[in-house]
Amino acid sequence: MTDLNERPARAPRGPLSRQRVLHAALLLADQAGVDSLSMRRLAGELGVVPMALYKHVANKEELLDGMVDAIIQEIAPPPPGLPWKEAVRVRVLSARTTLRQHPWARRVIETRTSKTPAVLDYMDSFTGIFLAGGLSADLTHHALHALGGRMWGFTQELFDEPAAAEQAAHVPPDVQLAMIRQMARLYPNIAAVAAPGAHDGGTVVAYGCDDQFEFEFALDLLLDGIEQLHAQGWTSPRSLPPGE
Known part of the structure; x- marks a missing residue:
């Protein structure tokens, strides 16, 4: 773990932009921890006065939203043509690989109270993998609940x-x-x-414990179960006509 007193590498110089601000914020959080992130410290890393940042991000909450968006854009989509089950697995493990490069990101993602267009795009494309694979909207709804944070590459573990x-x-x-x-x-x-x-x-x-193995073991159990329900034509009780 990086010493919090160690000075992070500065972001590349250039005209100040939203992209440059977010890049510098990611560098700072990755190397010094997200708790060390402040508008004042970020401005210092960029070599500008704090007020200059507010032309690109309204406040720290918007900064954190933008950082989450930037991380989501790092998650590689699955190659086209994969069966739905394999495509979901590839997507989830890609998200996990990305989040392991930003250890602070899980906590930030969990605390976001609003969904940005980038977040909604990711959720929509993830959901679309199931629907394109022929799963019903009903089963897909419950599958997404079961997967939970695995969509983003993390999960709340027992230990x-x-x-x-x-x-x-x-x-x-x-x-x-x-x-x-x-x-x-x-x-x-x-x-x-x-x-x-x-x-x-x-x-x-x-x-x-072997963290990666435990994550993949649980993911495969869930995907196998979802696949079996799909093959059985499963429908949740709430979607059945009254009296059935």
Whole structure:
């Protein structure tokens, strides 16, 4: 992780524009963290007075919206001609790859209260993959609910404790072993299912879990289930005629 005191690389010089402002904001957030982002600091990185920024973004909320839009534009669409299930998978994993390059983005996306045209375009194209594959609007509606944040490349996991994992990395091995043994005595079922897990030092799911594998495992379960419902001609109870 970059030291917050480390000065981020400056954005390329040139005439001030909305695109240049957003590019500089992305650089600053990627290298110093989104909490370090302020209009004053961003102006300093661009070599302008803070008031100059307001010609291109009305306030910090609009700046964050623009940053989300810029990230969405980095998400590669699936190649044309893929079956719907494979196209959705490619799209989701592309979004995940993009968000991993901007670790702060998940929190910002989750806090957005308005949907910009770029966000709506992405949602529309994502939804269109299902409809073009022959899935009904009814099944597509429920499939999107099931996928949730996976559309954007992230999900809320059961064991989402990156801070705890970082702390554990500084605990001496003998102390860690004693803690694990104590946990196994107190919570044997959790220990039984945690033990077979693969290891990934960069995980954000849980200490010792393979983050990418867990994400893809859950994604494939969902897509397989949606595919089966589609093959069965499934319809939700709310869309059935009264009395059926």
